[in-house]
Amino acid sequence: MIERPVTIPGRETLHAILSAPAEPTGSGVLLLNAGRLHRVGPHRLYVGLARRLATAGHHVLRFDHAGVGESKLSPAQPTIMANFLDETRRAADLLCSEAGCFRLSLIGICGGGDTAFHFAPRDERVARLILVNGSLARPGEMRALGGSASSQVTWRYYRKNMLSLEHWGRLIAGRSNRSLVWKTLRQRFRQATPPDVDSSRALWRTLLARGVEVHLIYAEGSMTLDIFDTLHRKCALAQSNVTLDVLPNADHTFTSVWSQGILLERIMSWMEHAPPALARKN
C-alpha cells in the first residue's frame, strides 16, 4: 500500500490523500468528510479505514471539501450541499482515473453519509454506499426534526440508565440537568412533524433501480438514528438492497476505542461480502 497526496482540480483545488493498493482489484472507495472534520475523520478513523481498505485491494481517496481542512473555501454553487455534490463528482472523476475503475463505493460518517446518500442517485458510477450515522435529511427536514430527535436520543439514554442508582442519586442531589430531563419528557409526548414519505420512497427506489447496495450503520447514541427512523426506516428497509446495523452503546463519533474497532470490522466485513462494485462500464 502506498499513500500520496493528490489535488483535485476545479474552481478551487481540493486536497486529498490517495491510498493505492499493492495489488489493485479495480475497486475505488471515496471517504467523505464527516461534517467539519478534515479528511482524517473523527478520531482519525478514516486514516485507519483507508489503510485497511487499500491493503485489501481498494484504491481509497479521502479529500477535503472546499472550506474544510486544507481546501480553500470558494462557494461555486448556491447551497453547501450543491457544492459538496459537485466536489464529490470531481473527486470521483479523479479516483476513477487513478484506480481505473468504473464503479465506486462511497463511505461517509455523519455529514459524509448525507453527502454520499444525496450524490448516489445522481451518478451512475456509485455501486455501494456505507452510510454511518447519516441523518439522510434535507436541510428543511433537519430543522424540523432536530429538536425532537435530540429528545428521543436523550430519552433512550434515560431508559438505559433507569436502573442506575448513580443516575438517580445525581438527579435527587440536583447534580443532573433537570431542565433537560423535563424538556425531554415534554418533547417525548409531542407529535413530530410527519415525514415526506413519497419523496423518501422515490429516493430509495432510485437506488434500488440503479443496483446500488446500501449498508446503514448507526450508533445507538446518535440522534441521526432517530431522524432516520422518522424519515426513512420504513421505506429503506422495504428495499432488498438495504441492510441496517445498529451498534449498541456507541456514540455519534465513536469516541470509545472499542466502538472504533467494531465500526471498522463491520465496514471491512460488509465491503468483503457485499456484491462487488466492479461491474463493467455502463
Added chain:
Amino acid sequence: MDWASASRLVAGTVPHPSEEGEALPRAVRMQARFFRERPALYGMHYAPESASAAPHAIVLCHPLGEEHIRSHSVFVGLAHGLTRAGFHVLRFDLRGCGDSEGALEEATLEGWLDDALAAVEHVKRESSATAVSFLGLKLGATIARRAAARIKSPGLILWDPILDGRAYLEGLRATHAAWLRGSFANKQADPPSRPSGLEVHGFVLSDVLQRQIEALAAADAEGGTVAARVLLVATADPLSTALAEDLRNGGAIATTHPIEKSDAWLKWDHQMDRVLRVAAIQRVIVGWAVRNLA
C-alpha cells in the same frame, strides 16, 4: 457575525497582522508531500508567491489526539496568515497523527523530536530557508521548544504550552471521564477490546508517552538558549511566569501574551467564543512574527 463567517475568519482569512499597515496580502502556494521514510510524515509547505532574499521558515507543531483534530483549521489559518506575511511555513503531522504513518500508541516524545528535526530538513530543501523557527500548541509547544533548542532557532512561539504534565494528563482523564458518564458508552460493561494505555477522547496514549508527559514541567528546556526570540502565549500564572523567567535567563528575548484558561480544544461548547478568541490570538502571533522574525 454568523458561524460561517467566524469559521472563515479562523480557517483562511486572518487579517494582516502588521500594525504599521504594510501592503498585503501576498498569494500563497501550497505543496503537499510525504517526507522521510519509516515513518513517512505528511507535510504541507506554504510558500509566499514573492520570494524573499533570505527566506525564513516556520515549522508548526500540532497538539495531541483530539486537540490536534480540533485545532487543525486553526493551524491551516495560521499557515496562511504567516505565509501571506512573507514566511515559508511547514504544517506537518507527527508520526501516529493525522496523515502521517504510524499509530499514536507507538509515539514517544523522542520520536516526535526526530520528526520535528526531519521537518526542518524538509522545509529547508523545499524553501532554501536560511533560518527556521518553530510554533507549537499544547504538547506541540513541548516538541517545538526542544527542536528549537536543538537547532538554535531564531524564533519560537509557545501557545498554551504544557507547564505541568501531571495536571495536563489529569485534565484529560477528568474530561474524558465526564464525557463517559453522560454517554451511552458507560453501559458497555465489558468492551470487546480494551487498549493498554490511557484512553482519552478517542485516542490511546501508551504508558511510555504518559510517563513522559507526566514529567513535563515549566523548566523543561534542554538547557542553554532555547531560541533568540520567544513569544509565550499562555495563561498568566506562576508557572508561565517561571517559564518566561527561565527563557530570559537562557538569553532569549521573551514576550508574553496572556490568554484565558480554557479547555476549548476538547469541547464544542461556546464555539463562537472560541473562534473569536483564537482569531485574536492568531493576529497576535502573526504580528509578533512579522515584527521579530521577518
